[in-house]
Amino acid sequence: MLGIINQGHAPKGNPDPGAINPITGLRESDITYLLGEEMAGFLRAAGHEIIVIQSDSLTEIVAAANDNDADYFISIHCNSAEDPAAEGFEVYTTPGQTAADPLATAIINQTKAAFPETKFREDWGDNDPDKEANYYVLRNTVCPAVLIECGFISNRKEQTNMQDPAWRTKMTAAWARGVTDWQVAL
Template structure:
């Protein structure tokens, strides 16, 4: 049984709601938690042990990124996956992204599996990829990617600043499809690296 830490981005409506849709008022923190809970359900059904860095709509202490990475490290996670919604000043910006820390790590393997599953689930959505190093993930020194000991990736599911994608992010059926895709990407990763990590 593998141990997977799922990180619902941001911390809640009053402390750190993340991006907010100008069209629906939908908050990134709420979407991230909804999808994360679904991912947990699917991974548990597949036999994995799952912890979330927050499980409520309002958990101010999780606004500290150090808390999130320490939580994952102390628990001994085998993987860390952070879920977010994107936003841009240009309303036409759209698509999904999967990020890892710089360099070639096991996080790249994880990100590729997740990217491929999201692309397969949503062939009509634009995958904002960077193939300059041979795989689709983008790279950045995001705190939660650099300071987690486990292979890690960060998923930007879609843009709250895009009217069409904001409506998709608000749709329960779409959230469920995204959660299934993310969970499949994670189980694909364990299939590649050898299954259970015990």
Template sequence: MRIFINPGHAPDPKDDPGAVNHKLGLKESVVARRIGERVATYLANVGYEVSVFQFDGLQRICDEANGWGADLFVSIHCNAFDGVARGTETFYARYSRAGRRLAEYINDRIVKTVKSNYDGWDRGTKEAGYYVLMNTDMPAVLVETAFIDNISDAKILIEQEDAFARAIACGITDWHKLYLP
């Protein structure tokens, strides 16, 4: 099974950092890349074919995933809103049952694996019309790991990078074992 991992945005020198926590000097593009590479390592270690691709053009990302014949597409991001909002949420394409199940498995694993002191940490799964979800040919999800512009969430992203990665990898293997007959 081929799994396409897309860390959101693009690090230097592309200069598409995504959301930035200026206080901590923390860029979404860098956090997403680090988590994505760890996910890839976990999945490769148990025998999956994995591709990690980070780029600042959305159509190109879809073309790479479709052209490679990926079976699953997972985009990894950090959320940002008003500096107060916290938690994790996972999006899937409208009308995609397989995508919804993948989002549920990944989101469940994250809220169980990543330690948070915040009651509303689980923001759940939601459908969305994001470009990469609508223009990829395989079940696709977009994970919003945590809010990088909130200091507590940003610290969780730094300190529990590996927990996010393990959770996402386990969510993918859950889907493979439990959803795919």
């Protein structure tokens, strides 16, 4: 299987670092880079061919998936909110029932199993837990595509988790198990 992992926002944060914790200065682009590299390692160990891309160009990101006939696409991000108490993990697909819904559900299920204490922000309106949005990278990618919001960088506890190598390893291992669960179910 060929997977594309997009580490959200621009490499080294230039020109767009994404969300920034207002107190610590932690940047989304730095965390997504680390998460993407770790997830890629787990999936390569499972026999997947992985292309990792961090770019400020959404068209370049989508082209990496479409031009390579990828089997799946995962974009990794950190959420942010003005309310520092906002928290939780989310996985997005495009609106309606899509080929990405089973992939999103498998990732959510493995993440919930690994992190039962974490708040999961879900939308069961269409009988599955993923949230839905018309994000450019999701709607323009031909293969099943999901966008993961690993937590709120603006939340002190969640940004501390993001900086913890053990947490990142546990989180990305869960995501990779979700991908392989989805693969087995195909």
